[in-house]
Amino acid sequence: MERMMKLKTLPTTLIGIALLGAAVALAAWPAATKNQEQQLRSAAVRVDEVTLAANRSGIRLAGVARAAQQARLSFVLPGRLAGRTVEVGDRVRRGQVLAMLDSSEFQLAEAAAESALAELEVRLGQARRDEARVAQLKAAKAATTEEVEMAATSTRVFEASIRSAEVRLAEAGRLITESALIAPFDGTITGVDLEPGEWAGSGKTVVELAGEDDLEVEVEAPETVFGRLAQDQEVVVDLSLRGAVTTGRVSSQARAAGGPGRLFPVVVSLAPHPELVPGTTVEVLLEIEEKESLSVPLEAILNPGSSRPSVFRVQDGRADQVFVELGRLDGSRVAVVADLEVGDAVVVAGHTALADGDLVEVRR
Structure with missing residues (x-):
């Protein structure tokens, strides 16, 4: 009888123990789930600091060296x-005849x-002699006042x-002089545009010097740079x-853009250098003062x-998304305008899957 009673109470005891274990497990489950969720949501990231950007920047503008003194010569x-005495590449001196018209x-x-003019001078001499003779006759009362x-x-x-003839002679001489194309300065012929026998219109280029x-x-500067250059x-x-x-x-700056891209022509006078000759490819390095x-x-x-580009700033173990306005590039860094401060840590790796407010773990 006693044994049967023990057998009856055993299942009840086992059920009580099972219920107690389930209660303990249920009590511990929220904390375990919370810790597991926190571990799952903490992203490993690398960070770098926000710094002040350099207040000077440089820009390279390419161009080709040319003679500062150039001329497109025409009649x-x-x-x-009628003739041309020079070819491309010839060196000439000031006053040298380069080409001639049929004169x-x-x-x-x-x-x-x-x-x-010679005939008029002879006739003038005769007229003066006649005038003198009539004056003598008048003195002798042998000629009238008329x-x-x-x-x-x-x-x-x-x-x-005679004065008119002298003007006509001078004009003929001028025309002969104008029919010769003269070098206005020492230089090198860089182009020929007409061959002997061709018609040279007034103002049409014959040679380039x-x-x-x-x-x-001459380089072309963007508007953002042009406004900061000084003569x-x-x-x-x-x-x-x-x-x-x-x-x-900088020797001159255009006051209007040279094309639809709003590029402004800027002329830079070059210091002498043994390697520098007309046609040399050069790059002008312009340093521009920037705002902090x-x-x-x-x-x-x-x-x-x-x-809307952005960065993630790390604050109190969380990722804080900050939208930025991008500025100039400086090597591996970029200037920004944003609600950031010098020394703030921004995520540079591990941020592609981040969301605003996510927990992060900074790793070095």
């Missing part, structure tokens, strides 16, 4: 090109003017005719293909090509 008068017509006009006046008038007419001394380069500002000029460096100065701004590593930027 004032139209005519047939036969002008030479004939000059000869005719010279003949007319005859004296006529002789004087004849002299004045010939004098005026470049000076030999001072060199310059006579010194710049560094890199002759990268020749492995040399020289200097230059913050800088973050380039790899910290999320969605840099979107309208």
Whole structure:
């Protein structure tokens, strides 16, 4: 009987123990789940600091060195090109004849003017002698006042005719002079546009001449740079293909953009250098003073090509998403405008799957 009673109470005891174990397990489950969730949501990241960006930046603008003194030479008068004495690459001196028009017509006009002038000078001499003789006759009461006046008038007419003939002769000489194309300065012929026998219109380029001394380069600067350049500002000029460096100065700046890309022409006068000749490829290095701004590593930027790039700042073990406005690149860092401070830690690795407010674990 006693044994049967023990057997009856055993299942009840086992059920009580099982219920007690289940209760303990249920009591511990929320804490375990919370710890497991925290471990699952903590992302391992690497960070870097926000710093001040450099307040000076540089930009390289490429161009080709050219002679500062250049000319596209043409005739004032139209005519047939009778000859050209130079070819591309020839060195010329100031005053040297480079090309000639057919001036036969002008030479004939000059000869005719010279003949007319000579004839008038002879007739003027005769008129003056006649005037003197009539004056003597008048003194002897052998000539009338009217005859004296006529002789004087004849002299004045010939004098005026001679002045006109001298003008015509000078004009013929000018035309002959204008029919020769003269080098205005020492230099090198860089282009020829007309061959002998072709028609040279007034103002049509015949030859192109470049000076030999001072060199310059014209580059095109974006609007953001153009507004910060100053007249006579010194710049560094890199002759990268020749492995040399020289200097230059801003000599002129256009006041209007040179094209639809809003690029502004800037001319830089180049300092002499043995490796620098017309046609040399150069790069002008412009240093620009910048406003003080913050800088973050380039790899910290999320969605840099979107309208709202951002970074994750680590604060109190959590990722705080901060939207930024991107500025200039400086090596592996980029200037930003954002609600950040110098010394803030921003995520540079492990942030592709982060969300705002996620727990993070910083690893070195």
